[in-house]
Amino acid sequence: MYTLPHFIWLAVCVTFITVSTVLLRKYNPPFKRVMSWACIAAVIAELIKVFSTIEFVPSADGTNFYPFLETSNLPLHLCSIQIIFISFCRFAKDGKAKEILYAFMYPTCTVGAFIAILLPSIFTDGSTLTEAFLRAHPYEYFLYHSVLVILGLHIYHTYKSSLRPKHYFTTLGCLGAVAFVSLYLNSMFASTVYENGELISVEYTTNFFFTYGFVIDLGFTEIWQWYVYLAAIFTAACLLLALFYVPVFVRYFKEKKQSK
DSSP states (O other): OOSHHHHHHHHHHHHHHHHHHHHHHHHOOOHHHHHHHHHHHHHHHHHHHHHHHOEEEEOTTSSOEEEEOOGGGSSOSHHHHHHHHHHHHHHSOSSHHHHHHHHHHHHIIIIIHHHHHHSOTTOOTTOOHHHHHSSHHHHHHHHHHHHHHHHHHHHHHHHTTTOOHHHHHHHHHHHHHHHHHHHHHHHHTOEEEEETTEEEEEEEOOOGGGOSOOSSOOOOOSHHHHHHHHHHHHHHHHHHHHHHHHHHHHHHHHHHHHTO
């Protein structure tokens, strides 16, 4: 990350987000149409990701080959599961569930996808211009996350009058729930080594929701360090969500004051 290819993609993403947001404000298309566009973009992005990252791997004895998708590419990251939420909100009837999901998607699409653009997991220090622009995966990764940022901002623009302080807490609860589930998922997909029925080591594990570690290795060697890290990312999540909900709280208390 923060190589020349990354900076080029950052410029592309910022331009795409800015132009798209301005056009949405100018032409103000029906929200249902915007959700349809987002749904189509999300499905296409996931298809591109799967078929551009799937590998043909030999069996141990070399007699057979199998298509294999690494567990880190499963759609279980925060930005990936937004595909499910986008599809649900597009096709489900209006109700409490959609209200809670829109309140959740507004900050998580915006800040989650923007962090993914700033800290891309697909680039290394040795990434070249060829790897960054002559493969399909980087296009899918950066443009899909840009679409999420655009959608998050547009959800707020469309539903800001419906958002209430309670939605800060429902959003925090939903985020905490899926982050807790990621602890199970990261253990389920780990490559473990046992000796005489005793766990000796873990060779590899996923890191959905970054609950097992930061995108940059912090070199944890003790469980207490991980607990401190977990407390830190929980605090950061609370503060980031609160930052997004400041306008909601301000508007709510203004309306409450005016109604007296």
